[in-house]
Amino acid sequence: MSEQDQVGRGIGTDDWVAQHEDRVGAPQTGMARLAQQWTRLPALARWGIPLVIFLSVPFIGSSDYILRIGVNLGLFVLLALGLNLVVGYSGLLDLGFVAFYGFGAYAYAMLSSEQFGVHLNSLVALVIVISTTASFGFILGLPSRRLTGDYLAIATLFFGQMFAVFVVSSDEFQLPGMSDTVDLTGGANGITQVDQISVLGFTFETNLSYYLLVVALVVFFTVATKRIHFSRHGLAWRSLGEDAVAAQHMTIPTVRLKLLAFTIGAGVAGLAGAIFASVQQGVYPSEFMLPLLITIYAALILGGLGSIPGILLGAFIMVVLPEVLRFPDYSNGIFLAVLVISVVATVKSWKVLVWAFGGMVVIGFLVNGVLLAMQVPYLAAKEWITGPLAPVLGSWVFMPENRVLFGNIAFVALVGLAAWMSIMSRRSRIIVLPLALWLAIWTWEVRLLLEPSVTRQLLIGALLIVLMASRPQGLLGKPRVEVL
Amino acid sequence: MTTTALELTSVTKTFGGLVSLDALSLSVNEREVLSVIGPNGAGKTTFFNIITGVYQPDSGDVLLYGTSITGMTPDRVARMGVARTFQNVRLFLNLTVRENITAAMYGRTKSNLLDTLFGTPRARRERRENEDRMLDALSFFGTRLQGYRLDQPAYSLSYANRRRLEIARAMATGARVLLLDEPAAGMNPAETHEITEIIGRLRSERDYTIVVIEHDMHVVEGVSDRVIALDHGVKIAEGSFDSLATDPSVIEAYLGRGSAAKK
Numbered sequence A: 001m002s003e004q005d006q007v008g009r010g011i012g013t014d015d016w017v018a019q020h021e022d023r024v025g026a027p028q029t030g031m032a033r034l035a036q037q038w039t040r041l042p043a044l045a046r047w048g049i050p051l052v053i054f055l056s057v058p059f060i061g062s063s064d065y066i067l068r069i070g071v072n073l074g075l076f077v078l079l080a081l082g083l084n085l086v087v088g089y090s091g092l093l094d095l096g097f098v099a100f101y102g103f104g105a106y107a108y109a110m111l112s113s114e115q116f117g118v119h120l121n122s123l124v125a126l127v128i129v130i131s132t133t134a135s136f137g138f139i140l141g142l143p144s145r146r147l148t149g150d151y152l153a154i155a156t157l158f159f160g161q162m163f164a165v166f167v168v169s170s171d172e173f174q175l176p177g178m179s180d181t182v183d184l185t186g187g188a189n190g191i192t193q194v195d196q197i198s199v200l201g202f203t204f205e206t207n208l209s210y211y212l213l214v215v216a217l218v219v220f221f222t223v224a225t226k227r228i229h230f231s232r233h234g235l236a237w238r239s240l241g242e243d244a245v246a247a248q249h250m251t252i253p254t255v256r257l258k259l260l261a262f263t264i265g266a267g268v269a270g271l272a273g274a275i276f277a278s279v280q281q282g283v284y285p286s287e288f289m290l291p292l293l294i295t296i297y298a299a300l301i302l303g304g305l306g307s308i309p310g311i312l313l314g315a316f317i318m319v320v321l322p323e324v325l326r327f328p329d330y331s332n333g334i335f336l337a338v339l340v341i342s343v344v345a346t347v348k349s350w351k352v353l354v355w356a357f358g359g360m361v362v363i364g365f366l367v368n369g370v371l372l373a374m375q376v377p378y379l380a381a382k383e384w385i386t387g388p389l390a391p392v393l394g395s396w397v398f399m400p401e402n403r404v405l406f407g408n409i410a411f412v413a414l415v416g417l418a419a420w421m422s423i424m425s426r427r428s429r430i431i432v433l434p435l436a437l438w439l440a441i442w443t444w445e446v447r448l449l450l451e452p453s454v455t456r457q458l459l460i461g462a463l464l465i466v467l468m469a470s471r472p473q474g475l476l477g478k479p480r481v482e483v484l
Numbered sequence B: 001m002t003t004t005a006l007e008l009t010s011v012t013k014t015f016g017g018l019v020s021l022d023a024l025s026l027s028v029n030e031r032e033v034l035s036v037i038g039p040n041g042a043g044k045t046t047f048f049n050i051i052t053g054v055y056q057p058d059s060g061d062v063l064l065y066g067t068s069i070t071g072m073t074p075d076r077v078a079r080m081g082v083a084r085t086f087q088n089v090r091l092f093l094n095l096t097v098r099e100n101i102t103a104a105m106y107g108r109t110k111s112n113l114l115d116t117l118f119g120t121p122r123a124r125r126e127r128r129e130n131e132d133r134m135l136d137a138l139s140f141f142g143t144r145l146q147g148y149r150l151d152q153p154a155y156s157l158s159y160a161n162r163r164r165l166e167i168a169r170a171m172a173t174g175a176r177v178l179l180l181d182e183p184a185a186g187m188n189p190a191e192t193h194e195i196t197e198i199i200g201r202l203r204s205e206r207d208y209t210i211v212v213i214e215h216d217m218h219v220v221e222g223v224s225d226r227v228i229a230l231d232h233g234v235k236i237a238e239g240s241f242d243s244l245a246t247d248p249s250v251i252e253a254y255l256g257r258g259s260a261a262k263k
Helices: A003-007 A015-020 A030-040 A043-059 A064-089 A097-111 A122-145 A149-172 A207-229 A232-242 A244-249 A254-279 A290-303 A308-324 A328-346 A350-373 A390-396 A403-421 A426-446 A452-470 B044-051 B074-080 B097-103 B113-118 B121-139 B147-151 B159-172 B189-206 B217-223 B241-245 B248-255
Strands: B004-015 B018-029 B033-037 B059-064 B082-084 B177-181 B209-213 B226-231 B234-239
Touching: A043 A064, A043 A207, A064 A097, A064 A207, A064 A232, A064 A254, A064 A290, A064 A308, A097 A122, A097 A149, A097 A254, A097 A290, A122 A149, A122 A254, A149 A290, A207 A232, A207 A254, A207 A308, A207 B113, A232 A244, A232 A254, A232 B097, A232 B113, A244 A254, A244 B074, A290 A308, A290 A452, A308 A328, A308 A452, A328 A350, A328 A426, A328 A452, A350 A390, A350 A426, A403 A426, B004 B044, B004 B209, B018 B044, B018 B059, B018 B209, B018 B234, B033 B044, B033 B189, B033 B217, B044 B177, B044 B209, B074 B082, B082 B159, B097 B121, B097 B147, B097 B159, B113 B121, B121 B159, B159 B177, B159 B189, B189 B209, B189 B217, B209 B217, B217 B241, B226 B241, B226 B248, B234 B241, B234 B248
Parallel strands: B033 B209, B033 B226, B082 B177, B177 B209
Antiparallel strands: B004 B018, B004 B059, B226 B234
């Protein structure tokens, strides 16, 4: 043990030195300790364990529904990995990315359906789809030679929107010099009865076969991305994202690399699109619009831009969470868990915790008593709640008969209280905390649980805000630093 | 016999009505250290930007070992053998020391994406060579940037280490001519002294041809074989440090008309 160990971290000894010499203290919380154990596992285990879990999903009594979510997740991961080359590595804000996904899907559908009576061999169709989508990526990349940042974002967003409009309105497409209109895309109805991918006599028909195909592709592209990360091109892309001017002065042909990133990213998206069209045997314009783009970006940012495990985790959360939240019992549990965890994670003192949750319980019973005494019409527990939380919440939450009215008032009060709390002193914030907690739960149970499709989005939004506020670099991302 | 490494023939660059370089001609011999001095706005950084291809000259030509590099993009100029550092250090801050240097070897390696994916012999060989070159470039700065620091992101380095890393990165491009834009700016006296020594060793041990823009006259005095003074884009004086230090036109450019007479 050196002298410095006993004194603690010496002056001028930074985090890196300390880490190098194993002088950083052991993690305090349970989660951090678990994370540390995980990073100590050999790389093979860290990648192998999730893979084995995913491969075993189809064989442990899962339904077609779960497999279908798995396929969607896999396609989503492919999209995220493709976009990562452009945004995560090269730092080019591409908001037209889903157009490539849509283009791939539509191109495949046109080449293998009754739309034009064409039924190409799947391999030929896939090659055509991927190469044309990649060429479109190249074309969309052209403005990036001059445009960066916000300006590139606007130009690419325009392209994405143009694709969406084109697809919806091209059921009566008029070619120049022809009097008749042609139905190119099927308009709002899309193209149906698309052939399924068939390779060397094997046709992908079941959800299981698609699931395995997608898992294989995800493994391939993950390994590829991992290899690229430290390679000549990976380093060039990443330095381009850091400082394009400096990169160009260091022998890196920036224009070529930008175009290459756009082209490959688009090609991957095209492949994913073709598989998507084949899985659901049809393509519909509504599937390739802004919400999907935003979800992909959310996954990238949530997981941590540029981090490969982060992308996978982010994609998993963004695809699986909304599905889980379809079921009120689950979403109820998740809401309460998130609430409790975020309070426990931010409040450090035990006394405050006891005050917050104790106060919350008391307020609940008080309100219950007061409203009962006022003879406000209410619903009995068994009329509004089922599931494991029923015995706990049923007697504590006062459920008025007019849920919409009470819920709306509570919601406005909650937002007002939250806004007010943000400008309070620390002391008064602690005093109001039990009330805010109770109000949040009450609003949730009374109003938000009534409309799961809306609450789902609200909850995901809230989760993202909480996560981004506490970890701006994403779950597994490294903090990016700008030196002033 | 001396070879001319870098030569500018009557280079003019204007921005709108502002003449930044006015028919500037100069040549740098191989293994020479040339310093460029001049007050702010004299056109020193424009001079670097013209050589590296950031700007195209309105007229005139830039020659590297007799070959014209005028009109080339910065990446091609760098591959031709001219690398630079920046006045306000421009590292890839979130990349590690190792990655910063390896990234700069893009132009001297040839692996394509398929080589990378399948780990072909070419990719493996280049990876080994890059590793050796990287360690070689860093070894020039002693142990400062070695060992555990290799895997440290550049932002975590001290200011002086960032400047050193930037020089190492320029070396890694494989260039024979280094353009250093104010290498001692913001450094303390000890570090300034060290930079002076490093520039000398870059020439004596590694045979680089070096052009330095510098405001610190101790550095200029310590490193230069020859000094050029610019003012308003015009070369006002050229010669040894001592001859320039007493040159009336240089003193006038820095201190204003009449200053030379008073002294």
